[in-house]
Amino acid sequence: MNYISLCCDKNYLKYTKTLIYSIWKNNLSEKITICIFFGWEKEILLASWMKEVIESFWFTFKYYIFPDNIANDLKTCTYLGKSTYYRLYIPQILLSRWVKKTLYLDVDIICNNNLMEIFKTNIENKLFAVAMENSKETFNCGVMYINVEEREKRALTDFLINYIETHPDKIIAGDQSAMNNTLKSSDYSLLDPRYNLSIQYRYYRKQNTHYTKNYIKKEITKWVLFHFNAKKKPRHYLCVHPKAYLWYKYKKNNNIKDFVMLVVNLIFSNLSNIIFKTQIINKLYNIKFFRKLFLLTVTWHK
Numbered sequence: 001m002n003y004i005s006l007c008c009d010k011n012y013l014k015y016t017k018t019l020i021y022s023i024w025k026n027n028l029s030e031k032i033t034i035c036i037f038f039g040w041e042k043e044i045l046l047a048s049w050m051k052e053v054i055e056s057f058w059f060t061f062k063y064y065i066f067p068d069n070i071a072n073d074l075k076t077c078t079y080l081g082k083s084t085y086y087r088l089y090i091p092q093i094l095l096s097r098w099v100k101k102t103l104y105l106d107v108d109i110i111c112n113n114n115l116m117e118i119f120k121t122n123i124e125n126k127l128f129a130v131a132m133e134n135s136k137e138t139f140n141c142g143v144m145y146i147n148v149e150e151r152e153k154r155a156l157t158d159f160l161i162n163y164i165e166t167h168p169d170k171i172i173a174g175d176q177s178a179m180n181n182t183l184k185s186s187d188y189s190l191l192d193p194r195y196n197l198s199i200q201y202r203y204y205r206k207q208n209t210h211y212t213k214n215y216i217k218k219e220i221t222k223w224v225l226f227h228f229n230a231k232k233k234p235r236h237y238l239c240v241h242p243k244a245y246l247w248y249k250y251k252k253n254n255n256i257k258d259f260v261m262l263v264v265n266l267i268f269s270n271l272s273n274i275i276f277k278t279q280i281i282n283k284l285y286n287i288k289f290f291r292k293l294f295l296l297t298v299t300w301h302k
Contacts, residue, residue: 095149108229
């Protein structure tokens with residue numbers, strides 16, 4: 001059995017359901033158990049949402065609700081709330097249920113291909129496997145193939161929490177900052193970048209980065225996981241991710257507002273310069289039709 005772990009609060013229920021649907025759509029014949037870790041006190045509403053999800057997809061589901069006071073003392077960063085820290089506690093919970101390895105995914109991700117190759121990654125004596133970001137020194141924690149046993153053996157959760165509490169000035173991106181600041185390259189394995197196409201995609205094109213332009217161009221059709229890790233998500237008209245429009249492919253029950261956002265993201269999906277993109281949007285805003293369109297979408301997202 002292959003285990004996938006997701007962390008979610010009430011603000012990301014739509015993204016979580018879209019992610020699950022995209023996994024299901026591209027892994028129909030696979031044996032997958034999805035473990036969802038919630039930070040939400042309204043258990044009755046949560047039960048209703050889980051019932052809808054379970055009835056929609058042919059996966060085995062398990063869920064765990066964190067107490068409301070968890071991670072309250074840890075530093076939050078810009079648009080990253082305390083739910084970012086929920087993933088720290090996943091190994092402790094799963095190991096008690098005899099799960100040895102799990103694939104953790106941020107819920108602002110979609111799966112656009114079969115996932116099974118990632119479960120063959122060698123993480124023997126490693127804490128996890130991750131993909132590098134826009135430099136050779138920094139990795140992104142939005143996709144982690146976790147060695148649950150090894151992490152608990154090294155007491156990584158307690159170590160990271162202590163670091164976050166004692167070095168708040170060095171925490172820019174939650175536990176991801178703590179891991180990048182304290183772990184050595186020998187502590188983890190590398191995932192192929194096609195398992196985490198994040199907003200840093202445009203920076204891969206520079207010659208001094210971890211992945212070359214030629215590699216990206218050659219492998220682009222094989223990308224598996226698209227990660228919308230900027231503040232603006234696909235449901236925002238200033239989302240700068242090059243594949244934001246794909247989110248609507250997997251969002252169920254699209255309405256007219258979704259269609260408007262899909263068109264906007266399709267128009268601007270190939271613009272790699274955010275400043276240029278913003279200038280074009282501002283010019284279109286001066287046209288009456290587009291002004292009404294943007295006001296509609298902005299009002300919808302408030």
